[in-house]
């Protein structure tokens with residue numbers, strides 16, 4: 417079957433078809449269509465089956481990419497799914513939202529000259545097809561264990577850990593202050609990148625596999641109706657994993673920064689996602705978080721900013737501008753998303769930063785200043801300095817702050833000063849043990865590494881689960897634990 421591979425010279429790269437921009441603006445559905453089986457097989461056949469696959473080296477999950485590409489090219493789709501899902505809990509999600517240009521595809525050796533293999537699109541196809549064929553099954557552990565694990569946070573980090581621990585037979589309980597599972601995959605990332613149904617079907621599958629979810633139950637300092645005390649959680653479970661992500665929005669300074677009409681990106685996106693899920697959101701009905709008919713200015717240059725500008729377009733904004741203090745080449749967000757945003761009608765104002773927000777009882781304009789890039793610092797990042805006398809004003813009756821996120825102060829919020837955090841507020845854990853300063857309490861995902869990616873949260877969740885298992889086994893060896901056959 418080797419003749420099916422190495423086709424990159426003869427077969428050009430084809431990404432899945434993208435819906436036209438005018439069509440995309442009308443709804444919050446995904447913009448890329450699925451590969452069909454023939455396209456997936458043909459595109460997989462472009463892989464040159466490298467002896468040292470740099471694609472895998474640069475995938476945070478070390479996915480066995482050449483193997484599942486070969487199986488797909490050969491039409492062995494059930495096996496391709498087995499291989500792909502062995503290292504990734506949510507391959508169809510990573511296939512959709514990983515920044516492949518910076519990870520696997522950006523490091524594909526045929527990228528130079530021939531354009532990379534479309535790894536993400538094939539990964540998505542393989543798992544979507546597996547769902548359609550009924551090959552994606554709930555977990556059935558071969559034996560049940562009595563030990564229980566409490567996981568705080570139902571984002572990708574917590575969910576990946578929950579699956580891995582449940583596979584080993586543990587009693588797994590996941591607590592989340594939200595009413596739905598998925599973390600930022602459900603309430604942060606918009607449907608045009610990741611349709612909500614993809615996340616919801618994973619939730620249902622995990623429940624069928626015996627993972628217990630306690631939704632609308634935040635962890636805090638004291639027990640209450642909607643909250644469970646961290647101390648109670650520790651007493652209830654043999655081990656605890658903290659996977660709470662980062663939610664403290666960075667503040668915006670300058671005169672007028674507190675005016676009504678200036679909103680946080682997380683509130684804006686959560687509202688939009690809730691509406692897509694059919695929820696009633698009073699803050700939207702009052703017009704506070706609705707871009708319809710408004711001149712919208714989004715401040716920031718990361719993935720969150722890209723998601724906000726594209727959401728505003730879909731809500732029918734009169735104009736949408738993205739204000740970023742560096743240039744296109746130096747922005748943290750994915751260039752693929754900038755292109756998508758531009759196609760949909762977003763205007764980027766590069767090298768510009770806000771100075772003040774104008775308006776009496778509501779924001780009406782942003783006064784901004786041009787910036788110039790200066791010398792690089794020790795990290796290689798260029799400084800940015802304002803250009804004197806370059807001030808200008810942009811109309812704005814909705815301003816969205818998308819400047820990034822920091823961790824919430826967990827030790828104070830949870831009444832547990834012994835929980836060590838770094839000077840940035842991220843949870844301190846052992847590099848290989850994933851254990852925090854408290855015995856039996858582990859950490860994973862954004863709360864440990866700071867705002868990152870879904871694929872890294874999955875990786876951390878899997879690694880933390882393995883360390884929790886080892887720690888419980890070690891403890892069990894000292895005081896034998898009951899292991900009951902199913």
Ligand code: FAD
Nearest residue numbers: 569571572573593599600634635661861862868869870873
């Ligand atoms: P989260 O996904 O944040 O989940 C944490 C969960 O913990 C949440 O459900 C929260 O409700 C819960 N929680 C928090 N505190 C408590 C508490 N006290 N008690 C109970 N529950 C609690 N990554 C990509 O790879 N691709 C993208 O395209 C992408 N786009 C993004 C767009 C936006 C707008 C944002 C904000 C992020 C994006 N990311 C993207 C980053 C990615 O979503 C995160 O890195 C990832 O979700 C982190 O996973 P996590 O499990 O650590 O945390």
Ligand code: SF4
Nearest residue numbers: 475510514519520536
């Ligand atoms: Fe690429 Fe992400 Fe899939 Fe890894 S998980 S192969 S980085 S799309």
Ligand code: SF4
Nearest residue numbers: 463464466471524525
């Ligand atoms: Fe195939 Fe590219 Fe990976 Fe090589 S680097 S194995 S060509 S996908």
